[in-house]
Amino acid sequence: MTRLLVASRNAKKLEELRRILAGAGVEVIGLDDVPPFPEAPETGATFEENALAKARDAVAATGLPAVADDSGIAVDALNGMPGVLSARWAGSAKSDPANLKLVLEQVADVPDERLTAAFVCAAALVQPGGEEVVVRGEWPGTLVREPRGTNGFGYDPIFVPEGETRTSAELSSAEKDAISHRGRALHQLLPHLRALTA
Template sequence: MKIILATQNQGKIKELQELLADETIDVLSLQDIEEWEDVEENGVTFADNAALKARAAVKKTGLIALADDSGLEVDALNNAPGVYSARFAGEPKDDERNNDKLLQELESIPDGSRTARFRCALVVVTPEGEEFLTEGSVEGQILRQRRGQKGFGYDPLFYVPEYARTMAELTLTEKNKLSHRAQAFRKVIPILQALKGHIIT
């Protein structure tokens, strides 16, 4: 069975493939689609943006499509960068510049007030127009310097007290136990199982 994950982010693709390793589901991505045009993510919530991408992927491929939108919410910044997480430092998207800007914005914030969370909304859209939403979140703190070489995005600055490490210091297996995206992806597995009759093989 084939589904399309509407992303070109290799990290997200690997995470979903790892979670679906025991399922008979073949995960394609936008890297497998010719002439894909990026969708303008102009929604006001993570769920809005995820739905926009999933609907476009269904229209393009005829496959059941999954799309997520996720980002970082920092309490001291009134939940910014939020839906603008990927472009926090402007265009073009750049993880290093985003992290630099985050550190700059939080420079005067004391350690005890640097609480934050990763939040994810995952939308499944079928060719028949059915839509399903799952969500996940993980709480943490923003460090004052990067730690770790794994992961992507804000992972090197996001400290997880439960593991006493940053997201970028966790193995993929550990990250898949707790991450916001992993939570949303795990919740979607029974939805995909129920939709197996729709999936084009």
């Protein structure tokens, strides 16, 4: 079975990626499963730039095909921010609770009907031969003012997907995988991943 390196140490994200890629015929490993290598900081202006940079670094260091994603939430009332800064929005605190609290404070005076947002995920597959594929998935919805649910991470507890009344953190893993931004992006990569094992 072809080994596929997912350029992440986030245990919850790896678990999610393993579920989504379960039918691709690849063995998914994470950064903690390979010898350490210097990881460049995420300095790209777009999700796509950051995902590609992470995947290229992983391939160069290991010689394995690699998938990397960069994702975050784009809040319309904040002009699309936190965007690529989602994980670091609260500055040095950079924890999920601190990031959530700051976003909720920043939209405190925004009317409910203008609390539209979307989760965005860019995923890049880079192969040792130099082939590169970058895809993007978006998951529109709205924000709620109080976190709800425990199934998920990041901004999941304050995001209600379009057509839903539950937050992303109140959805089951299977429900989320089928419709999330990461699920939408990775499903676009599946044909390319299956080609690795052909």
